[in-house]
Amino acid sequence: MNNKDLSIAIVGGGYGGAAAALALTKSGFNNVKVYEQAPGMSEVGAGIGLRPEVVQFFRDYDSFHAIEAVSTPSDKFQILTAHGDLIHAEEWPHINDYPQPNKTRMIHRADFIDALRSVLPEGVLVLDHKLVDIVDNGPSATLTFENGQSVTADLVIGADGIRSLVRNKLFSQKEPIFQRTHAYRVVIDAADAAGTLTDGDLRLYMGHDGTMIYHLPLLHRNQLSFDITVMSDDDAWAPIITTEYLLEKVKDFSPEMIEITRNLDIPKITSRSGYDLDSLDSWHTDSVALLGDSAHAMLWHQGQGANSAILDGDGIAKALLATDSVPEALAAYQAARKPVTDELQATSRASWDPDKVDTAFPGAQKD
Ligand SMILES: Cc1cc2nc3c(=O)[nH]c(=O)nc-3n(C[C@H](O)[C@H](O)[C@H](O)COP(=O)(O)OP(=O)(O)OC[C@H]3O[C@@H](n4cnc5c(N)ncnc54)[C@H](O)[C@@H]3O)c2cc1C
Structure with a gap:
């Protein structure tokens, strides 16, 4: 895509959101913001x-x-x-x-x-912005934050974790299991x-x-x-x-x-x-995509949740570079990434059986 001025708003500054911002800014997109609800860093030990x-x-x-x-x-x-x-x-x-x-x-x-x-480049990460509403306008989407601010972007990426508001509003009301x-x-x-x-x-x-x-x-x-x-x-x-x-x-x-x-x-x-989560039917509309745990939260048994979130960010950046429009890019992103994470969700849910370990890396992890 030639339009490097495309406005891209990422909801959530965890591993997935931050990695997507890194991939997008390094790929030349110059209008990228990450809106994170927390006022500072808050990771567990x-x-x-x-x-x-x-x-x-x-x-x-x-x-x-x-x-x-x-x-x-x-x-x-x-x-x-x-x-x-x-x-x-x-x-x-x-x-x-x-x-x-x-x-x-x-x-x-x-x-x-x-x-x-x-x-991340200076100014890309915007802290203390909790998303409270999202409206899909078709060719764009509008975000509203708890502090009253509102943003409309050509592409919104929902990287807001397992309890994603973006997923809940636009893709699926099913609760995490x-x-x-x-x-x-x-x-x-x-x-x-x-x-x-x-x-x-x-x-x-x-x-x-x-x-x-x-x-x-x-x-x-x-x-x-x-x-x-x-x-x-x-x-x-x-x-x-x-x-x-x-x-x-x-x-x-x-x-x-x-x-x-x-x-x-x-x-x-x-x-x-x-x-x-159960595998979702779809991760994207024409202007909104899910990424990381918001799209495919999985148990930790394969150690692949954060890894997958990061590779999703790369997937979106590469799809945008390879296509001519946001809808085409999001379809290509989903086609490339969803089969991989569908399988990881299933193998992670199956966990381990100590009597049946013949590989440390079941399924697609070896391919
Ligand atoms: C016990 C356990 C062990 C794990 N071990 C591994 C492992 O070894 N390897 C591995 O790869 N993965 C592991 N994972 C999974 C990994 O932690 C997740 O897959 C990963 O954190 C997902 O990243 P994410 O960016 O999609 O979501 P998150 O890390 O959840 O980040 C979401 C971000 O969005 C923000 N946010 C949420 N709602 C809003 C809102 N309304 N407005 C603005 N911001 C918002 C949050 O504050 C957060 O910063 C483990 C998970 C658990 C629970």
Whole structure:
């Protein structure tokens, strides 16, 4: 598309919204704004892994330096029994598909959003703007914010997360679905990691009742992101937990995992119920598109929610460059990205079965 003055308004400055803004501004679009409801940065204490494709995204947009400085390179994903016996270990797919090796990067969520926002051009991110209404006018859409301001843009991107207002108003009134699972996430110092922080590999320890521990090294911070996942019927957004409860959940795990759990500082743990979405029929109109969790929220078992949100942003920028109109671009974006995330939603919902692990990367992740 030749019209680089196209007005583009992105709702939500999380990973997906910020990555879309990076891809669009680096692609020459000069009228891009990201409207974020929060007055500042607000990420939970936990780590995530940025896959090789996402590392390449940052290289392509001259921003990898910001990520590299605050992340740990990782070679493999290891799956183990609760007691620490290896079930399966596999190199991250696609590391060697690029001019240089792109190892997966382990990163603290707060460092990641900081790094991402730091590489956006000045003035693109507009904080303290909570969307309260959206009207689709056909060739444009109009946003209204809680502070009374209103904006009309040629293209609106709804990157407003799992409880997206953009999705609810224009695409689907279906609520996110509780998947009878909880995640208790915390970042601890190496000194509290019971000697388990040895290399950059992600480790998943699996019990037989759905309890799992994700052990994600943040060596550059001398820290470990420790995530206990359990099955539960309690659908509270932030379930209440105690040390005794956690110890009961991990009682069949190795002595090291039990020791780490015993010493966790309960107020520092982010406790969350797991919700996802059914696949939507459509992600776009002629002027509005969904991206990231607003389009395809998925459980964390494949570690692909944030990665997918970032690749969606790239997908929109590339589709705009390759077509002559916004409607054509949004159709191309959906055609390229939706089959991939449909499959990831399904594999993530299926979670893991410790007796049936023959790959660390089921389905499309290897392609
Ligand atoms: C326990 C757990 C573990 C996870 N682990 C991983 C992992 O290892 N790897 C991985 O890739 N993914 C992981 N994920 C998923 C990942 O966190 C999400 O997929 C990712 O955050 C989605 O990014 P997003 O930008 O689409 O949405 P969000 O990160 O939710 O960002 C949405 C943004 O929109 C803003 N917003 C919302 N409503 C409005 C409004 N009305 N007006 C203005 N702004 C608004 C919000 O404040 C927020 O900043 C995990 C998720 C959970 C719950």
